Amino acid sequence: MLALSQSFIPVGSAKRMLVTGLLVVCFMIGLISLAIGGVDISLSQLVDILSYGEANSLQHAVIWEIRLPRLLLTVAVGAGLAASGAAMQAIFRNPLADPGLIGITSGAALGAIATIVLGNSLLSTFSETYGIYAVPMGAFLGCLVICALIYKLSSQGNQFTIISLLLAGIAINAIVSAFIGILTLISSDAELRDLTFWGMGSLAGNSFKMITPSLVIISVCCLFFFKMAKPLNIYLLGEQQAKHLGVNVTALKKQAFIYTALCIGASVSLTGMIGFVGFIVPHIMRLLMGPDHRYLMPASILGGAILLSLADILARTLILPSELPIGLITSAIGGPFFLVMLLKTYQSRGF
Numbered sequence: 001m002l003a004l005s006q007s008f009i010p011v012g013s014a015k016r017m018l019v020t021g022l023l024v025v026c027f028m029i030g031l032i033s034l035a036i037g038g039v040d041i042s043l044s045q046l047v048d049i050l051s052y053g054e055a056n057s058l059q060h061a062v063i064w065e066i067r068l069p070r071l072l073l074t075v076a077v078g079a080g081l082a083a084s085g086a087a088m089q090a091i092f093r094n095p096l097a098d099p100g101l102i103g104i105t106s107g108a109a110l111g112a113i114a115t116i117v118l119g120n121s122l123l124s125t126f127s128e129t130y131g132i133y134a135v136p137m138g139a140f141l142g143c144l145v146i147c148a149l150i151y152k153l154s155s156q157g158n159q160f161t162i163i164s165l166l167l168a169g170i171a172i173n174a175i176v177s178a179f180i181g182i183l184t185l186i187s188s189d190a191e192l193r194d195l196t197f198w199g200m201g202s203l204a205g206n207s208f209k210m211i212t213p214s215l216v217i218i219s220v221c222c223l224f225f226f227k228m229a230k231p232l233n234i235y236l237l238g239e240q241q242a243k244h245l246g247v248n249v250t251a252l253k254k255q256a257f258i259y260t261a262l263c264i265g266a267s268v269s270l271t272g273m274i275g276f277v278g279f280i281v282p283h284i285m286r287l288l289m290g291p292d293h294r295y296l297m298p299a300s301i302l303g304g305a306i307l308l309s310l311a312d313i314l315a316r317t318l319i320l321p322s323e324l325p326i327g328l329i330t331s332a333i334g335g336p337f338f339l340v341m342l343l344k345t346y347q348s349r350g351f
Helices: 012-035 043-049 056-092 104-118 124-155 162-186 189-200 208-227 229-235 241-242 251-272 277-289 295-318 327-349
Strands: none
Touching: 012 043, 012 056, 012 277, 043 056, 043 104, 043 189, 056 208, 056 229, 056 251, 056 277, 056 295, 104 124, 104 189, 104 251, 124 162, 124 208, 124 251, 124 277, 162 189, 162 251, 189 208, 189 241, 189 295, 208 229, 208 251, 229 241, 229 251, 229 295, 251 277, 277 295, 277 327
């Protein structure tokens, strides 16, 4: 069972106010993200540009062709990763669970790396057909194929248990890691550089045309995660209790897995590997909101958007005119947070 914080858990009205506050913060950080960078834009200029008023042509291009698509992708990916993390933590009934635990992200990594390394040989037709979309498509398809395999292995005998899902994920993770190692070994210097940077994560170089399919998939998945809030609340009581209360536990676990696979695949396909968002944000929001997913899920969605937006601002501004990989920023935040959690766990158990 997910451990509850011993601190004060706010009542419904206070939780709604906190969610509203997160929405306001998300909007404000979005404006800041649009305004600052290599080309600084004032608030009045930003309002002019967004309302199609008179604006400097360079600034107009910076907002509409670079920063706004990037902001929308950042918000969507942060929301999707956090919502998927909240769903996985509920399904595993463990606050340390993460979508990567069951092999979802490794499938996307295999698809992307295979496209990068084999794009001029075995997968040349695929690369020529999809052009600039080849690596995102490869990552998304790789995620779906690996997830389908894990799903098949976990659904033997019309059962879908958490243990079988975890064991299948661990086994597939190991196999996929071996294939990734082989592809890395045979890659050229240029390919090795590309796959290394893909593995560190980046939000750069995406247009409205590029991000639209992922935005639609992530938005639909987040909507379904939100609709799963009440069944997830009942599920936290235990599988047997949930069954007695009318919840189709097997279907619930399958739905959570499928939506997580689609959401992570759509996110990672465009951004590369971004770690810790799906782990940190739901845990923090659970401490603030309690375990009620009617509030925890929207709070996690907004919290993920806020965290990744802040990380993106740092990635773009810390070493101007260059840019830090955003995966390094989230790992730098998530690593110490995980260590603090680990130390607190040891202290609470008297180690």
